[in-house]
Amino acid sequence: MFQSNHPVQTPAVATRDLRLTYGDTQILRGIDLALNPGETLALLGPSGCGKTTLLRLVAGLLAPTAGEVHIDGQVMASDSVFLPPERRGLGMVFQDYALWPHMSVAENVAFPLEMRKIPRADRTARVTEALERVGLGAMADRSPAALSGGQQQRVAIARAIVAEPHIVxxxxxxxxxxxxxxxxxxxxxxxxxRGLGLTAIYVTHDQSEALTLADQVAVMEAGMIAQLAPPDQLIESPASAKVAEFLRLGTVIDMQRSGVGWASGGRRFALAGPDSAAARLLITARALRVVGLDAADLTGTVTGVQYRDTAYAVAVALDGGTAPQTVSLSSNIRMRPGDRIGLEIISDRLRWFPAGDSSLTLV
Structure with missing residues (x-):
């Protein structure tokens, strides 16, 4: 039998069928995750989807109703085990910074070390190093109230890493x-x-933060994971119309079979598609090309133009139909609201989803 020469890597953090219920309300409904050492996982989703609750279960700030939490292969929470936060060896950075106003910056950062009864000389050295790492070495004696919001956040990060946890x-x-x-x-x-070689779980509702920081992104919906994937795969291959709409990847249109093509809102589309009577179609900016009005698959009127990085994001209200529909495209040429344009649909850049694939609730 073939055996791999590479040992199986123990996940830094793993959950198995993790659930949390309050009365009849299911907050988390079976979460399975495995995060490798040195990777960053972003939990992304609208308010109320369960992402902060999941983080608190990993931290030990909440106990699950069912399922397990593992850290470095050790059970932290299960039906028979529950280790409190101080025994999980984690660092944590909160939304509100949670800095003590009566303590100096250095004293705030030193607090976790005091709780571990680290000797004073060692505490001082570690605090100095942590503050230098976040660029606040010269502000050790200041009050948190004297710092800007960004500086206060750096203090919170220094406090999270001062005890040298490998998971934050x-x-x-x-x-x-x-x-x-x-x-x-x-x-x-x-x-x-990356510089500290940390494993991180990062909760956010801002997709740009998630896609910038994370090796893996879990898009959450109603206490479940709608898709778990690297950022590039998430953008190129959303698992559902729900995910595509939440990430604002393009326009999702409900389509009905019409003869050899498709129709939506009174408009006809000469497209191949799935073998079904109805479907949902994602039209991304990459799936549209500006052409002459006479050669166009679709025509419309420019309703909005925004400059983004190296190109213009253009919104186009489509002509005809019984219901308004707007699509977006990217253009190197500046257009103006009111311009009439033609659009060609690039079929191999479209993505089809089953009918009835409804949307995540956006914040």
């Missing part, structure tokens, strides 16, 4: 910051996680 949990750590500062902090946070 992040609960929407950047949500209180403005957009520009969030983009800076995401880059810094990613570099820090």
């Amino acid at each position: 949990l992040f609960d929407e750590p950047l949500s209180n910051l403005d957009r520009e500062l969030r983009e800076v902090m995401v880059a810094e946070l990613g570099a820090l996680i």
